Amino acid sequence: MADWHRVAAEAELKPETPLGIRIGDVQVAVVRLADGIFAINDVCTHEFALLSEGFCEDGKLECPLHQACFDIRTGRALSEPAEMDVATYPTKVENGAVFVQV
């Protein structure tokens, strides 16, 4: 059963500024968008790179190595060279803290 993990204070999470975080063996990118806070797997499905180090805009996160784009809300791979989607994780805010379920 997946557990909830506290990843940041809500105030620390600036809009469209991804937070890369490791929870056990899982690397997660947490991003605040206009309609909420979302979490996706941080590792590009093409070659190893952390998406949280990439460019973020319009609800999309771009791999810093080869510019494959992923939808932050759905994890969908949107452009070459990535084809596989990244996993998404539930998030919640409680008492001013952001939690991710992994």
Added chain:
Amino acid sequence: MRTVIIGAGQAGRRCAEALRELDAEAGILLLGEEAHPPYDRPPLSKAVLLGTDPGKGLFVRAAEFYAERRIDLRLGTRVAAIHPAARAVETAAGERIGWDHLVLATGARARRLRIPGAEDPRVLTLRTLEDAEALKARLAARPRLAVVGGGLIGLEVAASARQLGCAVSVLEAADRLMARCVPPAISARCAALHRGHGVDLHLSCALRAIEPAPDGGLLLIGDGARIAADLVVAGIGGVPETALAEAAGIAVQDGILTDAQGRTSIPGIFAAGEVARFPHPFWGGRPMRLEAWQVAQTQPAAVARAILGMDAPPDEVPWHWTDQFGWNLQVLGDPDPSLTLVQRAEGEHRLTAIALDTAGRARGAVLINNGRDATPCRRLIAGGKVLDAAALADAGTPLRSFL
């Protein structure tokens, strides 16, 4: 209608994929001389040598992908001749195969040293998966490695070998590293990176000869240096595979000459990927032959569109990258040394450098460990907006505020 593609590397694969995507009915035959299904070459000098997982970076498509897409992939097949009048190719085994459109995606081969001693079997090049696996096997014995050529491939091999525990020397004829693709300030940073990891760099050192050494190894005789080694890798560029095209009477000049969508001098015959020399919009239509992943990725799709009578896709800002000692370096556009380089350093290991022309328009950029700036830089370069160099130099101001 049947298209035959000669060469099952990245460019051949991309052309086949794009044809299938655009036309469900097209007959597609992809002929490869190598034994493997198509693979991308960037991991060869890095993940493959290091023995780390290249992920989807090597074999981008699973073997069954081709059958699923009705792409007839034939490996181990060498084409011996093209017969343009008969619209056929002839394989080395003597089979004649007809086509309506022919695509030459024959790529390049590694340039070999032409100096005394270069024929020694301990002098290697790196182009294919077999080359990479053979080099990896030799590196396991931790030889003293001498790399000839301080360009991208040479430096990636040097970094990988050093990470595997080999003593590594690099000989470069120019006075700085990667002189063809980055400005001097970036070359200096890369030289410091390599020296910091214990690579013995010899700049302005043209190699004259390779001789047997008394200890059973090799001695490289360069300008002002004599370097002992057990193994040599030459990373001195590629030579386009144009022999088939030349024999068929197709216009060739250090690459197969084509228009912007890959049409050669003979109607119905196209060239795709790094073998093609085509008028590049980024350089005002100057014919360019680029050995880069991006060209093998996108230009073949433009060829597929031309075959189907469709117009060219939008222009792209040229881009390539390299990974050395954990550094990721990306080059966008043309950061020519004659331009003004504005450096936005974020600490010691993170940098975005933007090359401005005399009017203040971004013409190129180099990113060190800063891939998140790639898209803003690409837009600055494509947009042609006049920028204020002093304001741009402040790394505290986000790049997107200049868009």
